[in-house]
Amino acid sequence: MTALPLLLLDVDGPLNPFAAEPQEQPAGYRTHHVRPDSWLARFPGRPVGEIEPIRLWINPDHGPRLLGLPFELVWATAWKGEANTWIAPLVGLPELPFIAWPQMHQDDPDGLHWKTRALLDWADGRPFVWVDDELGPQDTEWIAAHHPGPAATFRINPGIGLRDEDFATLREWARTELGTGA
Template sequence: MDATPPLLFLDVDGPLNPWLAPPHRRPRGYTALRMRPTGWEPPRPALRVWLNPDHGPLLMGLGFRLVWATTWRTEANTWIAPVLGLPELPALDWPEMHRRDPDGVHWKTRHLVEAAAGRPFAWVDDEIGPPDLTWIARHHPGPALPHRVDPAGGLLPDDFAMLRKWAADHAPGTSRGQEP
């Protein structure tokens, strides 16, 4: 039996950085930062990112193996993780970003299912839609929780509670987390 906890594929912009919040109203608990990840070099202005340092300990306490599933790729370890107090996390390396899918499936979905390799996983992102839910249900043999987060609010207490419960229900050794 695999003793690995379920995976949590974690997007940055939307779940951790509520980028769609009104620019004049920083969300409560968030720190406003200016960052220059790859692609944001001058003359482009620095990217405004809002992060809540409380999210790091909350994420670490959910019972998942955290994996970056973001266009930030491994740069999330440089720019995002230190602010949240997260250790260096593995990051998915996308074969192609922002690709149009003929079935209307998000460009991350197929790769996430492949990376999960049948293991239980949750995915938090602000761009998950009905085609992704259908595709995951048809192509992933294990439990999966694709969870859309409002990009104006980011991860909220109810999201953390739901993720914590789901991880506990699908942890190794639980009846739902048992290997077939």
């Protein structure tokens, strides 16, 4: 059996449509308030109870639906390993591998997203789809020029998150590009 393609998955945007308007819980989502360690570390010396938590909108159907796709799921998020602690249980996913970015939010000399180069290194030639609300056409072009295997980028609207048709599109990509999950 051939290896499944990778689904490199961002959190804020695709799974947490933080920019939804009005600022209310979208249909199908649940609201959570969390204080991961990396968030608390931004407020040294402040009592935990005084630190405003991060609001998350998470749809618990998304995990099972993602697991039903013919992909190997990988976190590709600034949450890094904390996605396993704070996001996976809420969205209905098991512990997943994650990309441990060597740097985050840095500028790029070619105007690429800060994740793009490290993400390609991590994929190491394997077929992948990258799902993120911040990637741009320059990332898509650069990946096409530098990745030896099939690859696709799916930009998600952070005001909407993953839609029904996105699941269908991902499944269709795997089928047409790789013949998996037919």
